[in-house]
Amino acid sequence: MGFNKKRRNISRKFRTRKRGQQLSTKPPKLKHKGHEVGDIVTLHEHCRHAGRLAVITELPNNVYMRSYVNACKIQWIDEEGLREPPVSAILSNIKKLETEVEN
Numbered sequence: 001m002g003f004n005k006k007r008r009n010i011s012r013k014f015r016t017r018k019r020g021q022q023l024s025t026k027p028p029k030l031k032h033k034g035h036e037v038g039d040i041v042t043l044h045e046h047c048r049h050a051g052r053l054a055v056i057t058e059l060p061n062n063v064y065m066r067s068y069v070n071a072c073k074i075q076w077i078d079e080e081g082l083r084e085p086p087v088s089a090i091l092s093n094i095k096k097l098e099t100e101v102e103n
Contacts, residue, residue, distance in 0.1 A: 033070075033091055035059065041074065041094040053077050053097075057086045 035041075039056045043049050058073035073086040074094070 035072065035091060035094075035096060040077075040097045040099065041089075042097060043089070044093050044095060047093050049076075052081070054081070054089075054094075056094075 035056055037056050037059060041054055041056060042051060043054075045051075054074040054076050056072055057075050060069040060072075070091050071088050072091055072094075074089045075081065075086045076084065
């Protein structure tokens with residue numbers, strides 16, 4: 001009996017949350033360095049696919065990765081690109097296209 005009591009106390013010591021407490025389910029932030037998921041972008045002139053239109057589909061999702069990762073996933077929106085999976089792009093090589101919406 002003494003062994004079981006000791007073991008139970010150790011397991012309580014290392015619990016990360018109290019019983020009955022729910023974990024937070026915050027949605028991930030979708031902004032990073034001025035870019036957002038869903039922005040229409042194009043690549044700079046010195047890049048291989050310069051002038052081709054794409055949509056940002058994924059950004060670094062946690063604080064640790066945001067501090068040193070300078071990349072995102074983009075999906076080309078031309079006919080050829082829609083048949084391909086999303087590709088990685090360096091954030092400093094993409095230009096955000098400014099679109100004005102009139103109501």
